[in-house]
Amino acid sequence: MNKTGVFIVMLLIVIGGAGWFFAENMPQRGAPMTGGGMNPPSDNTNTQSSSAEEKALPIPPLLEDKNPEQGKAEFDLIAQEGTTEFFNGKESDTYGYNGNYLGPVIRVRNGDDVKVNVKNELSDATTVHWHGLEVDGTEDGGPHSGIESGETWDPEFPIEQPAATLWYHPHLLHKTGEQVYKGLAGMFIIEDDISDSLNIPKEYGENDIPLIVQDKQFSSDGTFEYNLNRHDIMMGLQGDTVLVNGAVNPYLEVPQGKVRLRVLNGSNARTYNFKLSNDQKFHQIASDGGFLEQPAEMTNVVLSSAERAEIIVDFSEFEEGDTLELTDQGTPFMSFRVTGEEGHQADLPGQLTTIEEINPSEAVRTREFVFQGMGRNVNINGKQMDINRIDEVISLNETEIWEITNEAGGMMGGMGGNGGMIHPFHAHGVQFQVLDRDGNPPPPNETGWKDTILVSPGEKVRVIATFEHPGVFMYHCHILEHEDAGMMGQFEVE
Template sequence: MDKYNRRKFLSYSLKGAAGLAAISLVPFGVNKIFNNNGMMYGNDSSGLPFSGGTPLPVPPLLKNMSSIPSKAKFQLSAQIAKTEFIEGKETDTYGYNGNYLGPVIRVRKGDEVSIKVKNNLNEETTVHWHGLEVDGENDGGPHSRIRPGETWNPKFTVTQPASTLWFHPHLLHKTGEQVYKGLAGLFYVDDDVSDNLKLPNEYGVNDIPLVIQDKKLDANGRFEYRLGMHDVMMGLQGGTILVNGAVNPYLEVPRGKMRFRLLNGSNARIYELLFSNNQNFYQVASDGGLLEQPVEMTKLVLGPGERAEIIVDFSMFKDGDTVELTNQGTEFMKFMVTGNKQQDFNIPNQLTKIERIDSSKAVKTRKFIFQGMGSNVNINGQQMDMDRMDEYLTLNTTEIWEISNESTGMMGGMAHPFHAHGIQFQILDRDGKQPPANESGWKDTILVYPGENVRAIATFKYPGIFMYHCHILEHEDAGMMGQFKVE
């Protein structure tokens, strides 16, 4: 795929892109196969036909153990469990404070946060706060190992704006397996700006999290983390899509506007999300918080680790109508519209004001090149080494990071999602061109296509050791990761 078509693939989701509605493009790293009935699955034959028969589970909010204003204390436990993805059939899983996935941690900007993380697994783990701007000691990278039976207690003050972040393990060579087994949860930040917008904000009622993942489920409803050659090359992808840990879920929605916070929590799959009736929706936030203006869209591309907040209007439907959320047109979740009407929410033209980082203030431009395939994946020709520091940065300085993808060999190469710890970026350009409107806000995970060059800018305000890596977890575990130190 040439650069022109790659750019179309990235931006054609924006409404008004002439002639793109009929294009059916498959993201790099996403293979399709068909069964005898023509049902499209992932790169294995384990997919379950969509039925829309399971009520969507909504993760609980984790209780704040502190009664003191602006202080938040939480307790989190990584534990071994069993989960039924198919009724009556169990599989071995991991979970935070439960059988699979975890609760939502919700805090406010300015809160002093303390989280006691107990490891009740039979192996080491870590907990990384993906997207949170904190110092290296509290970031939860591979240096912050928690041994079985031990507790880790990170403490930090939340300084960033309202956003939908998440947390997951980051143990060296084991991140993919532990996330796949179920260790992941959402981390919400609220602030006065988001409160005053009066967008749907009632958790579990009109503000719903959607953690989207794929699994290789066998006929007995089990999955195991076993990597074949294709999984090593492209990352582990399964034929059954889960939402909040449920197969084929449905959600009853009123006639009105709903807010959905989407996380691509998959190990490797890139999603191309659209509704079965091709209706429009508005993206109001990206990884690190609100966009300046809402972006009207019909399709949304999310790479592993990326998040998006969208507003969907169901007011045009009648009682009993249904609409499906699809990946490349294949249904995996159903919305069932009830006759109830809810409070009308007006989406403001201005959501927030984002102070642009002046590129002339950048003291350095660093280059990060994705290279290699399979077990040879690397960044800048090097694989992860815990005893080697790859980059040294000066605290409170601004830099431009230029991220390139040279994986253009086999089948045209594949996209790599770039993630850096402890920082939020602003994308300057893609191949010298302005990024799409829904990438104009804060980003911590950036999808980079084969042959593409992306420039992003950030000011590094927190000291410590941090990771940068591909967020295809099998690539990260294979060594497509490096370390930077801010001091």
């Protein structure tokens, strides 16, 4: 065999090994899961957290509304630098809103007129993007709305959407991954008359609990830094230690009854496969943009970066002192400790809300968005982000179908299938309904409103939306290292 033949054989061996690697590390979709994803080549063991002391789960405070007038709300939000002890006696440099790490929960109501005074006390510029909020482009907080160090941004917007668990985070061009990783993120909760009327757990911090799940790569001294290597650029930065609300190995004391968990995947890149340690069933009641029509019974839920799920876990059959763990692919990262207190006992409503389905016949056009490339060459439709270029122009109040296809992967999976990367697709300023995945109806927990859609290698997902807010908005992969590398485009609604 000549040298060329030997090279081809070796290349085939490498590709075959890569395909095995991706197949072994790719959680498979199956109803009622929301999609597949890939974690790093480790066994997903939390090496730091295995030696960390358990501590009570921190509950983010509700941010004070400074406007006493009914129907109006005003909040002060400060992006600042600080230090945080994730392990006893070991401080790490971090960012936070109104504190050292993460931020308070902003809670408003549908119909409110909201103003947020955002002050930037970082040494670098930043923005604040209201992820999942349907607002005009000038208030969206994307890359065009930079806040220089020492300056303030005062967006004002009406809340015109149903009850939902949203979030806020930076969206500075080429800096989103670093600033989110350092700690800039917080929940944004909308309530409405329907959420008020439902007989479900709704006592914030007691049986209605926010869970911001993130992963970090800690050094031996208990600190973390945002330093990307070639693997991080290709796959997105993924760590070996999972945090919940900024805590390692937290526990939550829960009553003997139903508890509502508002789960946000706030990680830069990791896709989680959440499951209870006893394989107990739970019910998902809401996705990104609000309530499902009916509760979806689940044994696990997969969330890619930026996706949310509200789930109800029933602890009624547990005894005082019992413990249950929340796991990612079987690895526990937080625990629930059952108290003797009686909790919420009412049966879940069979009907949570009514969602008016958008008829595909109302769509005036279909647009295609194709994820391609890998590493620093990631792109959508063959183009990388150019802030001076509008990629798509949409007419205000028109309905469109978007076809999102994942062809990304390059040598290690460019053909899709089990060899390749997932890409979570997110568009600003709008909520979608999922029409189908590869021609198949979406699972029950994807039949509500979605702003972030996991797209597996080789998969095509069709979604539909009506664009009711004018301005310039982003669409992008929500693996933040991919976004920062250019896997992002702009659409203008006019």
